[in-house]
Amino acid sequence: MHAEVDEWVRKAFETSADECLALIDEAKEILDEEKEAREGSGLVRISPQAVRNVVVVGDIHGDMESFVHILKDIAAINADRIVFLGDYGDRGSESVEVYYVLLKLKVSDGKGEQKEKKIIMLRGNHEGPPDMPVMPHDLPFLFTKKYGVRGKEGYEKIKELWECLPYCVLVEGRYLMLHGGLPLNVASIKDIAFAHDSHPASSNFEEILWSDPVEGKGDFYSMRGAGRMFGEDVTERGLRAVGVKTLIRSHEPCEGVEVRQGGKVLTLFSRKGSPYFNTRAAYLILDENALMEAKDAEELARSAARIW
Numbered sequence: 466m467h468a469e470v471d472e473w474v475r476k477a478f479e480t481s482a483d484e485c486l487a488l489i490d491e492a493k494e495i496l497d498e499e500k501e502a503r504e505g506s507g508l509v510r511i512s513p514q515a516v517r518n519v520v521v522v523g524d525i526h527g528d529m530e531s532f533v534h535i536l537k538d539i540a541a542i543n544a545d546r547i548v549f550l551g552d553y554g555d556r557g558s559e560s561v562e563v564y565y566v567l568l569k570l571k572v573s574d575g576k577g578e579q580k581e582k583k584i585i586m587l588r589g590n591h592e593g594p595p596d597m598p599v600m601p602h603d604l605p606f607l608f609t610k611k612y613g614v615r616g617k618e619g620y621e622k623i624k625e626l627w628e629c630l631p632y633c634v635l636v637e638g639r640y641l642m643l644h645g646g647l648p649l650n651v652a653s654i655k656d657i658a659f660a661h662d663s664h665p666a667s668s669n670f671e672e673i674l675w676s677d678p679v680e681g682k683g684d685f686y687s688m689r690g691a692g693r694m695f696g697e698d699v700t701e702r703g704l705r706a707v708g709v710k711t712l713i714r715s716h717e718p719c720e721g722v723e724v725r726q727g728g729k730v731l732t733l734f735s736r737k738g739s740p741y742f743n744t745r746a747a748y749l750i751l752d753e754n755a756l757m758e759a760k761d762a763e764e765l766a767r768s769a770a771r772i773w
């Protein structure tokens with residue numbers, strides 16, 4: 466895999482607009498098929514008995530160096546699933562190139578015959594629907610800078626690709642993974658799995674992509690201008706409704722991992738460099754031990770986090 470990653474990275478910087486756009490088309494076709502196979506749901510289920518390990522990656526935000534570090538680091542473990550929690554572009558100057566490598570990875574996975582796909586790309590708020598824009602949003606400018614008018618076309622294609630992405634992973638009985646937070650009103654997993662379908666009438670989808678945890682109870686206005694700050698009672702209710710112990714999410718810069726709400730929430734951040742000030746980044750390896758029995762965020766931060 467090392468040689469393959471090196472080759473993808475080299476190509477990411479040198480490839481033509483035609484080739485880049487063709488890759489986006491190819492990836493979208495695969496993601497479309499996967500969405501159809503999920504019958505339109507935004508939820509990917511993982512049975513903890515059926516896999517040996519799951520790698521989880523937080524925000525990348527155009528940081529190629531961190532992305533390559535992770536890919537090379539995990540090459541040897543032969544992961545059964547790699548879950549990306551969203552926010553691939555913006556903030557980092559190599560956003561278009563990160564997309565290129567990520568989609569190469571996805572496409573190489575999609576060509577395999579196995580029914581369950583290894584690479585799971587979730588939607589973050591930077592891959593949101595048109596009515597929930599992010600600010601600042603560098604990706605369209607980086608596309609145009611690199612490829613001119615064709616770059617504009619590439620960005621339009623990327624936006625269409627976002628619509629096919631799932632937005633939550635349930636490791637049954639163990640963990641819920643999504644980008645931002647738990648919606649305030651979750652009666653069952655369906656409220657999360659089909660949140661996109663009820664957007665914007667219901668705020669569930671917005672909260673999945675945008676919310677942040679807060680200590681204590683209740684829910685509060687978010688300075689982000691979208692989503693909510695959700696307290697421990699919201700988390701407890703949501704986790705109970707979907708039958709898991711711990712929420713694994715990203716979205717907030719931190720020193721790689723951060724344990725919140727007494728161990729119910731783990732925040733994961735997988736990139737370094739401007740404009741954030743974190744000096745460490747991390748990803749998770751959920752091994753047999755973490756899949757056999759549900760661990761809380763404290764334990765995952767201690768035993769499953771790979772920090773650099």
Ligand SMILES: [Mn+2]
Binds near residue numbers: 590716717
């Ligand atoms: Mn985010």
